Amino acid sequence: MPPLPEPMPPRLVPDWLRVWGDRAGQFVTWVSQWSIEQRVLAGFGLVFLGILVISVMSYRNTAVVVKNSRLDTSSHELIQLLGSIEEALIAAESGHRRYLVTGDESYLKAYRGLVEQMPEFSRYLQALSGPSGQEERIRELEQLIQQQLDIETEAIRQRSTQGAEAVRHLALPGVAKRELDDIHRLMSELESSAQQATRTRVLQSAGTTRSTIALLALGAMLQFVLLGSVYFLIHHDITNRRRAAAELRRQGELLQAANKELEAFSYSVSHDLRAPLRHIDGYAALLSKTVGEALNDKARRYLQTISDSAKQMGQLIDDLLVFSRMGRQEMLHSTVNLNQLIRTVIHDLRLDLQGKTISWTIGSLPEVPGDPAMLRQVFMNLLTNAVKFTATRPTPSIEIGTTRDSPGEVTVFVRDNGVGFDMQYVNKLFGVFQRLHRNDEFEGTGIGLANVRRIIHRHGGRTWAEGALDQGATFYLSLPLKRTSS
């Protein structure tokens, strides 16, 4: 089978168009990756740029029209001026010719008037030569006028000094006939070219006015687009906000329902879970009492273990309930004097100490905003721990103080010289049911520090700990000095 010819792409579109099509495609893909804010910004930027360009162009068009009308005025003036000058020149020429013939000085009036007026005419011409763009011709015109005047002056001088005979040959044809013709030709040229320029300018002004109107229409359209987009965006934003608020409300209701359920659950735990435990312990005790002396040591130990386990589970349930209540309970917002609080807690602990002597070092502690009962629980837990874990020490010592006061918060620490802990387990310390010691070493349910952390978090603070095995432990908590919501 012969190999199929390679399929050629249909060459319906020229290469450059395909290249540009590809580029446009890439651009669209690129734009579609933008965030909504970037797109909005780009769109507004484009519209603003358009309006700016239109404004600049309209301004320039208007400037052209204004300039043209000024030029028209000066062209008009130039034509008028040329007319006046020509008239004056003709009058002066014919007057001086009559003087040459008659010697009557009154014929020189036009000539003298022209000589007198010439500097002024010259100044006008200079002023109008700039805008008309015909400096060359005007300079030539001035030269010619000057020449004519010079010739006439010379003829008048000869007539007055040498008499009529000397200038007879000059008088009849006129001394400056040739110059006058040249001047006339030049002036016609000037006039027609000024008129030509005016016509061009009129056409140009009409064109720019039309384009200005078109540009202004385009600008108005762009502004409508801008206004429409702003309306759309605001509408979109408000709709989104409403939707988010509704969603938030729904979530809040769900959360409230979940909270109620949790409350019912913990109520049930509190009430129903405790009863069987009470029965286990109670009947074990009744059994032990009923059988009495007949029990051997082993059986007595078994019964004791049953009782102990039931009691332990009861303690666990109580601690869990406290923990769950700490998370849900409404916080009381008042001011707590930590010095006083610590003193009360230590006083309450004295019963448990049972004659153990502990060296207490208590620094000066500040007043903080917070819930008194919750903060009491915090220090109760921390100090009970400190007492518990220093129990095996010959000289237990516990220190309470503040440290590293950063602005806006206070850091309180509880340091003991007890059994300490290995820093690699520091992250487990504050977890629920996390214990670093076996139950036969130190009793506990592993919920105390979890409670501490939960309460301090609700106060807007942080908890952390430092320690080393057999070298004591330090527990830190930071509390904001200003009230935070929770």
Add this chain to the structure above:
Amino acid sequence: MTTVKPILLAEDNPRDAELALAAMEEHHIADKVVVCHDGAEVLDYLYCRGAFKSRECGNPVVVFLDLKMPKVDGIEVLRTIKNDANLKPIPVVMLTSSREERDLAQSYALGANAYVVKPVEFQQFISAVKELGVFWGVLNEPPPEGN
């Protein structure tokens, strides 16, 4: 004062009732105890109706009331007692597993005379019930019987 006034124990859980009786046994006051198993029975007893139609009428010296009971719960019984001028003087001790603040507050608001949380530990339970029985059933002078 010829008849010994009874102690009314409202407890739906027979095991709890048995344990409570065992505790009172130690102080020989168990024979004074009448056990009701739900709120309706308590009200029947207090109003001498239903199963208690034939009993010699008179208020008990104290009512130990569990909160969670079938039919009529403890709070409802408490409300009925404290709203009845004749029953109102009877001391009512809430004896319950619940440590919930809500229950405590509601009970005291309705006029409970005491609120005791049943301890898990049997020894504590025994001494609690014993002390309660002795205090309210023996030591405490009950209010004079109204006519």
